Amino acid sequence: MTLLDIKNLNLSMRSFEGETQILHGIDLKVERGEIWGMVGETGSGKSLTGLSVSRLIPPATGRYLAGSIEFEGRDVLKAGEKEMRALRGRKIGMIFQDPTTNLNPVFRIGTQLVDVALHAGHADPTVLGLEPGASSRDLKKAAKRVAVEMLDKVGIPKAAERIHDYPHQFSGGMRQRVLIAMAMIGKPDLLIADEPTTALDVSVQAQILKLIHDLVAERNIGVLMITHNLGVVAQICSHVAVMYRGRILERGLVTDVLKKPSHVYTQALLNSIPTAHTKRGELRGLGGVMPEVQ
Amino acid sequence: MLEINNVSKIFPGQRKGLFGQAEGFKALDDVSLRVTRGKSFGLVGESGSGKTTLTRCILKLETLTSGNILYEGADIARLAPAEMRRLRARLQIVFQDPYASLDPRMTIHDIVAEPLVIHRDIVPMTSRQRTERVLELLLQVGLRAEHLFRYPHEFSGGQRQRIGIARALAVKPEFLILDEPTSALDVSVQADVLNLLHRLQEELGLTYFFISHDLGVIRYICDDVAVIYRGKLVESGPVADIFERPTNEYTRMLLNAMPDPDPDRSPFRTVASV
Ligand SMILES: Nc1ncnc2c1ncn2[C@@H]1O[C@H](COP(=O)(O)OP(=O)(O)OP(=O)(O)O)[C@@H](O)[C@H]1O
Ligand SMILES: Nc1ncnc2c1ncn2[C@@H]1O[C@H](COP(=O)(O)OP(=O)(O)OP(=O)(O)O)[C@@H](O)[C@H]1O
Numbered sequence: 102m103t104l105l106d107i108k109n110l111n112l113s114m115r116s117f118e119g120e121t122q123i124l125h126g127i128d129l130k131v132e133r134g135e136i137w138g139m140v141g142e143t144g145s146g147k148s149l150t151g152l153s154v155s156r157l158i159p160p161a162t163g164r165y166l167a168g169s170i171e172f173e174g175r176d177v178l179k180a181g182e183k184e185m186r187a188l189r190g191r192k193i194g195m196i197f198q199d200p201t202t203n204l205n206p207v208f209r210i211g212t213q214l215v216d217v218a219l220h221a222g223h224a225d226p227t228v229l230g231l232e233p234g235a236s237s238r239d240l241k242k243a244a245k246r247v248a249v250e251m252l253d254k255v256g257i258p259k260a261a262e263r264i265h266d267y268p269h270q271f272s273g274g275m276r277q278r279v280l281i282a283m284a285m286i287g288k289p290d291l292l293i294a295d296e297p298t299t300a301l302d303v304s305v306q307a308q309i310l311k312l313i314h315d316l317v318a319e320r321n322i323g324v325l326m327i328t329h330n331l332g333v334v335a336q337i338c339s340h341v342a343v344m345y346r347g348r349i350l351e352r353g354l355v356t357d358v359l360k361k362p363s364h365v366y367t368q369a370l371l372n373s374i375p376t377a378h379t380k381r382g383e384l385r386g387l388g389g390v391m392p393e394v395q
Numbered sequence: 396m397l398e399i400n401n402v403s404k405i406f407p408g409q410r411k412g413l414f415g416q417a418e419g420f421k422a423l424d425d426v427s428l429r430v431t432r433g434k435s436f437g438l439v440g441e442s443g444s445g446k447t448t449l450t451r452c453i454l455k456l457e458t459l460t461s462g463n464i465l466y467e468g469a470d471i472a473r474l475a476p477a478e479m480r481r482l483r484a485r486l487q488i489v490f491q492d493p494y495a496s497l498d499p500r501m502t503i504h505d506i507v508a509e510p511l512v513i514h515r516d517i518v519p520m521t522s523r524q525r526t527e528r529v530l531e532l533l534l535q536v537g538l539r540a541e542h543l544f545r546y547p548h549e550f551s552g553g554q555r556q557r558i559g560i561a562r563a564l565a566v567k568p569e570f571l572i573l574d575e576p577t578s579a580l581d582v583s584v585q586a587d588v589l590n591l592l593h594r595l596q597e598e599l600g601l602t603y604f605f606i607s608h609d610l611g612v613i614r615y616i617c618d619d620v621a622v623i624y625r626g627k628l629v630e631s632g633p634v635a636d637i638f639e640r641p642t643n644e645y646t647r648m649l650l651n652a653m654p655d656p657d658p659d660r661s662p663f664r665t666v667a668s669v
């Protein structure tokens with residue numbers, strides 16, 4: 102069964118001046134073992150697509166005009182809130198672009214990680230390395246151990262000590278890594294990662310990519326990775342979809358799309374990356390290749 | 396223009412019991428560097444190595460444990476509050492986190508106009524002129540007039556980041572600190588923003604203090620670069636030298652870890668269904 106199947110997703114968002122359609126018929130399938138990159142224009146609807154899969158767009162502002170999002174055959178847009186709570190953080194892991202949605206400034210990093218680990222452990226003790234039916238004392242102990250382990254895996258030095266820090270004592274990139282740890286603790290079947298490495302230096306970034314890569318190799322999960330970094334896509338993704346103004350312009354194997362882009366927008370993106378030889382002021386950007394679609 | 400001399404910053408450790416305190420955390424360790432007027436200075440380094448802390452020290456949002464910071468020869472630690480306020484009008488910052496740095500209760504118009512209001516004695520404007528300036532700034536960073544009266548939560552990450560850039564440019568500062576200013580932008584918008592910064596520098600002689608994890612961006616926009624690792628400056632010099640002939644082990648490692656947009660060069664390419 103297809104892990105994630107987004108069909109003809111149409112979403113509009115309400116704001117002060119009225120309703121605007123943001124997503125215009127998104128179709129996307131993610132199978133187990135695949136790492137999909139999603140790249141494209143800022144404001145084109147990548148985050149809203151990702152949030153839709155966990156059904157995290159407030160019903161007061163977002164309205165689905167058409168379409169469905171099937172996770173293992175079940176339409177999440179029609180699922181009850183209780184069912185969604187069981188999926189989130191457990192079967193569907195999400196790394197948010199906005200760290201403030203998932204990190205509470207008044208609790209220690211450790212407390213928040215342990216909470217997530219316990220939530221996952223109650224549903225399935227094996228994610229904490231325990232036998233089914235483990236006692237809640239064992240769960241608590243294991244949750245603490247796993248929290249430190251994960252923080253260590255995402256490259257926070259002296260994880261066992263720093264777990265007692267509050268979020269404001271962490272740097273931008275360290276906070277981002279806490280979110281990555283949180284999303285991975287539940288050993289999800291589908292990982293949605295929205296700009297997971299923007300605040301990381303290239304060497305820590307490589308370490309995180311390896312972590313995601315190993316998770317896919319070990320557990321045969323599927324990943325949807327939203328990123329602006331085409332280098333990251335080239336390194337880790339098997340497939341890529343290119344978004345522009347709420348539509349997917351082009352998709353396919355990374356080796357095809359990045360090497361032989363068929364859409365002018367994708368070509369323009371690739372040409373916008375500064376290389377060792379680009380002189381200052383000569384970077385091209387879109388330079389009018391995209392006629393206004395609206 | 397900016398001189399940072401032997402700056403160290405230690406954050407106090409956790410309190411232990413009534414009198415005890417854990418060992419402090421040394422975020423900056425004897426850092427010295429110089430930023431030349433009209434040039435772009437790049438700072439790169441490990442995540443958590445003290446880059447943001449250094450910018451907070453420059454803005455006097457943190458007190459130094461030792462060392463000093465001179466702006467045009469004046470020690471900022473000794474500036475009287477009124478002088479510091481005048482300096483703040485010339486020295487602006489684009490904060491790293493586009494989500495935490497915009498007040499959720501203010502409209503975009505008010506956010507971008509805020510520095511113009513705070514420094515109205517230095518840049519006197521009628522409220523009409525202010526709105527025109529805000530609009531001009533939004534257009535410069537690729538946003539539109541219809542965005543003026545919306546609130547931050549209605550914007551994507553990259554749109555918020557550009558709002559932060561517009562706000563920092565509002566008072567026409569002479570020195571701009573940019574902490575990861577393009578991390579949330581797609582590469583084509585990033586190219587536009589970098590070109591805008593370059594143009595402003597040519598026209599107005601701005602000085603930039605540019606922090607980025609994207610080494611390609613640093614190479615493109617900066618004249619000089621410094622590499623920081625665990626609070627210590629490990630290497631600095633002209634961009635061409637550091638990128639072509641790095642002498643430090645950590646710098647070399649960083650350069651090698653730059654992800655190549657050519658999929659054939661991926662270390663993982665054997666994975667999945669490919
Ligand atoms: N709560 C909201 N109310 C109204 N409009 C919104 C809201 N949230 C997002 N939008 C609009 O929806 C569009 C898509 O936003 P989204 O966050 O999905 O973009 P994105 O592709 O993730 O961009 P980025 O790469 O900059 O993060 C944007 O134009 C944004 O202004
Ligand atoms: N208020 C604070 N209290 C205690 N420690 C702090 C505080 N602020 C920062 N630190 C620590 O100082 C170190 C440097 O943080 P800083 O934010 O300057 O890093 P950075 O180089 O900007 O990293 P990044 O690239 O991830 O943003 C980190 O280890 C961080 O945990």
Ligand SMILES: [Mg+2]
Pocket residue numbers: 147148149198295551552553
């Ligand atoms: Mg986004």
Ligand SMILES: [Mg+2]
Pocket residue numbers: 272273274446447448491574
């Ligand atoms: Mg920082």
